Amino acid sequence: MGYTVGTRAKFNPASALDYLPTSKLRELQLSRLRAIVQRAYDNVPLYRARMEERGVTPHDINTLKDVERLPFTEKTDLRDTYPFGLFASPMREIVRLHASSGTTGKPIVVAYTQEDVKVWASVMVRSFAACGVDAGDIVQNAYGYGLFTGGLGAHYGAEALGATVIPISGGNTDRQIMVLKDFGVTVICCTPSYFLHIMERAGEMGIDFKSLPLRVGVFGAEPWTEQMRRHIQEASGIRAYDIYGLSEIIGPGVGIECEEQAGLHIFEDHFLMEIVDPATGNVLPDGEEGELVLTTLSKYAMPMIRYRTHDITAISPEPCRCGRTIRRIRRIARRSDDMFIIRGVNVYPSQVESALLEVEGTLPHYQILLTREHGLDQMEVQVEVTPEVFSDKVGALEALHKKLSSAIEHTIGIRVRVRLVEPHTIKRSEGKAKRVIDQRNLQ
Amino acid sequence: MKTKQLSVFLENRPGQLSIPCRALAEAGINILTLSLADTQQFGILRLIVKDWERAAKVLQNAGCVVNVTEVIAIEVPDKPGGMATTLEVIEKANLNIEYMYAFTFRRGDKAVVVFRFDEPDKAIEVLQANGINVVGSVELYDMSEN
Numbered sequence: 001m002g003y004t005v006g007t008r009a010k011f012n013p014a015s016a017l018d019y020l021p022t023s024k025l026r027e028l029q030l031s032r033l034r035a036i037v038q039r040a041y042d043n044v045p046l047y048r049a050r051m052e053e054r055g056v057t058p059h060d061i062n063t064l065k066d067v068e069r070l071p072f073t074e075k076t077d078l079r080d081t082y083p084f085g086l087f088a089s090p091m092r093e094i095v096r097l098h099a100s101s102g103t104t105g106k107p108i109v110v111a112y113t114q115e116d117v118k119v120w121a122s123v124m125v126r127s128f129a130a131c132g133v134d135a136g137d138i139v140q141n142a143y144g145y146g147l148f149t150g151g152l153g154a155h156y157g158a159e160a161l162g163a164t165v166i167p168i169s170g171g172n173t174d175r176q177i178m179v180l181k182d183f184g185v186t187v188i189c190c191t192p193s194y195f196l197h198i199m200e201r202a203g204e205m206g207i208d209f210k211s212l213p214l215r216v217g218v219f220g221a222e223p224w225t226e227q228m229r230r231h232i233q234e235a236s237g238i239r240a241y242d243i244y245g246l247s248e249i250i251g252p253g254v255g256i257e258c259e260e261q262a263g264l265h266i267f268e269d270h271f272l273m274e275i276v277d278p279a280t281g282n283v284l285p286d287g288e289e290g291e292l293v294l295t296t297l298s299k300y301a302m303p304m305i306r307y308r309t310h311d312i313t314a315i316s317p318e319p320c321r322c323g324r325t326i327r328r329i330r331r332i333a334r335r336s337d338d339m340f341i342i343r344g345v346n347v348y349p350s351q352v353e354s355a356l357l358e359v360e361g362t363l364p365h366y367q368i369l370l371t372r373e374h375g376l377d378q379m380e381v382q383v384e385v386t387p388e389v390f391s392d393k394v395g396a397l398e399a400l401h402k403k404l405s406s407a408i409e410h411t412i413g414i415r416v417r418v419r420l421v422e423p424h425t426i427k428r429s430e431g432k433a434k435r436v437i438d439q440r441n442l443q
Numbered sequence: 444m445k446t447k448q449l450s451v452f453l454e455n456r457p458g459q460l461s462i463p464c465r466a467l468a469e470a471g472i473n474i475l476t477l478s479l480a481d482t483q484q485f486g487i488l489r490l491i492v493k494d495w496e497r498a499a500k501v502l503q504n505a506g507c508v509v510n511v512t513e514v515i516a517i518e519v520p521d522k523p524g525g526m527a528t529t530l531e532v533i534e535k536a537n538l539n540i541e542y543m544y545a546f547t548f549r550r551g552d553k554a555v556v557v558f559r560f561d562e563p564d565k566a567i568e569v570l571q572a573n574g575i576n577v578v579g580s581v582e583l584y585d586m587s588e589n
Contacts, residue, residue: 204503385452390508392450392489392559393541394480401484420485422454424506 014125014161017269018324025325026064028269032297034061037070040303043088046081047073047305067272067295068283072306078108078248087111089301099147100247107147110247111301117156119298123253123267124157130258130265130324131216131241133187135162140179142190142198143221144170144431149251150221154189157253163187170194170430173201184213192219192228192240193433196363199236210237218243220252222432223311223332223350227357229261235362242331248307249294255329263316263328270298273329274306275315278336286317291336292329310337340370340436342377347412349435352381355407359400360389365426370438377440380417381408384426444567445513446580447495448557452508453479453486463488466505472498475587476557478544489544491516491557493584513563516546516583518553518576525554529575536569538562550578550586 020028038058040047050071051057060069078086083106087094095114099107112120133139139158143150151169158165168179170190176198179185188195195217202209217232220243232240244264245252255266266273272295275284284290292309296302313329320328334348341347349368357363365384370377381404389400397420405418427434453459460479467474467490475491492498495511502509519525533540541559548555555578560566567577578586 385508387508387510390450390452390510392448392487392510392512394482394487397452397485397487398482420452420454422452422459422506423508425454 014122015129015324017267018126018130018265018326020269020325022325025268029272029297030064032269033064033067033272033295034058036295036297036299036303037061037305039088039300040305044086044303046077046086047303064272067274067306070295070306072281072293072308073304074308075108075248075310078110079106082106083109084111086302088303089113094301096152098149098152098247098251100149108248110149110251113300116250116299116301119270120153120250120253121156121160123250123270124153125161126267127243127253127256128157128161128163128187128218130256130322131218131239132259133158133161133163133216133218137163137186137216138166138184139163139187139189140166140168140176140183140185142168142170142176142188142194143252148431149245149247150189153245153251153253154218158187158189173198173430174205177202177205177207180214181207181212186213187216187218188214188238189218189243191221191429191432192217192224192232193222193428194430195219195232195236195240196228197428197430199232209235214238217241218256220244223334223338225333225350225353225357225363226331227354228363231362244311244329244332246309246311249296249304249309250299254294257331258320258322258324260320260322262320263330264332265320265324265326265328268326270296272297273315273327275313276308278310278312286315289314289330292332310335312336338436340438342370342379343414345412345414347379347414351411352408352435355411356381356383356404359403359407360386362386362388364389365423365428366435367426368436370436370440372440378417379414380419382419382421382426384423385420386423444515444577444579445563446491446516446557446578446583448512448514448559449490449492449495449499449502450510450512451488451490451502453488455481455483455485459486460488462505463490463502463507466501466507467492467498470497470501472501473587475583476544476546478542478557480542489542491546491583493587512559514557514559515563515566515570516555516557516578516580517570518550518578519556521549521552521554526556529556532570532573532575533558533566536565538566538569546587548586555583555586 094111096112099109145151217240229240241257244255255264274293275290278291292311296304311332316328334350367382369380451463477490480487543558546555
């Protein structure tokens, strides 16, 4: 490619675009932005109407900062235009549809042209390469195959990289473990909570993870924490990387950690990022925490203009030691819509998680149950008792109970009920972990 | 001289106690003695069984959290004042008893009581120096079969 390449990283030709000089990268972004805004304006009635409302035309986009003049797109826009309302290509050009599992009512549908599918595979190739995966690896893809983008996204990326892909999909944990062991798997892709479940089950089966050739985990599709990574790495002996993506933008492969494990590089040549104040929508400077807003720069079938991800993070402007010039975001530990309000206090599940970690050292399985009793909201945190914290002494368990209660109270500022429960009583998920059960509307 | 004790975490709701007991029954493991500590919220089932390693595995496979601790089985004269005399020795030595419970069988005119001390080794020393018989686990398992 003729560009200077960072010295520390193992250079993979697939990743050349990760190392573009910044000025070249911004030039590329601007020309792509102008084209995609024009495309959205010409082909998607909702985008045209919104821009007209604001008195903006594609000709007003002359710098990257001009993106701020464009209206936001929300998840509700995808629902309201269900199923195909935001498509910018005729069906003849669309080669793939995916849909997200909507928790309420209709799912949201996303589309890809042949070129979009290639771009998707290319960012997944760069993702795998960033965490040291290459053609010699055997990849067990335990993301769900089907309408969910995780399975096929990781599949085509790993295959395009030249690795050996095992399309096992999610579920059937005992079989996952058998394949991990018998096929000499070196890389696994799944949600971090499912990997914890696999580790737990393997432990029960008497399998020592450290004796397996498995060395890399590519974990995503749900927020997880640095402490959880440390636990996974120490207990299993693998390197655990955080991958980021969402169906509305392309699926997995919007960004990923490199081997430095110091934030997620966003593939900026395809995705333009902004951080905004979730309440006002005002753009925040680099380094400040807010909601990630993404614009797809090369997606043809379904361009997304200023999509509100509801993921809370911050851009790290300083260069990464790996030498990549594409910028990083801090790992996403929470979503603005994960938040629930209890007795007037905003609470994120990640806050409860950090309190549990602080007390126990590792993250136990837990669940938050919200109920309404006599008109008052109640929050109960159910925590599974692990062999590490269990004691034969009543006093020791009572002390643990008290410590958990006060750590949670200290973190979120309100008194909650903590209940110690037997192992395996909290339902394990094979996809995204369900941490909060809100029964307040049912009563 | 120490005996292994298994402890199992139980939620305090109906039917929970039968899960570990049924698992042991199905594995043909006899419970020599047990005690149940409970609070409003949870319970701890403590068990003495002969084949404790196999029992621990059986319980784990049944989904229980199991903890193994060392306890001491002591012979106590089965007559008025028998317990009081034994406790005097323990108190004088400043040994802290976490909890205790008894076996259902007797040895001659002696009852056998399980003690959980913070410092089991020191406890054995003190008890033996005062002429109190600490029953070893092999002996204990034999007794249970007679």
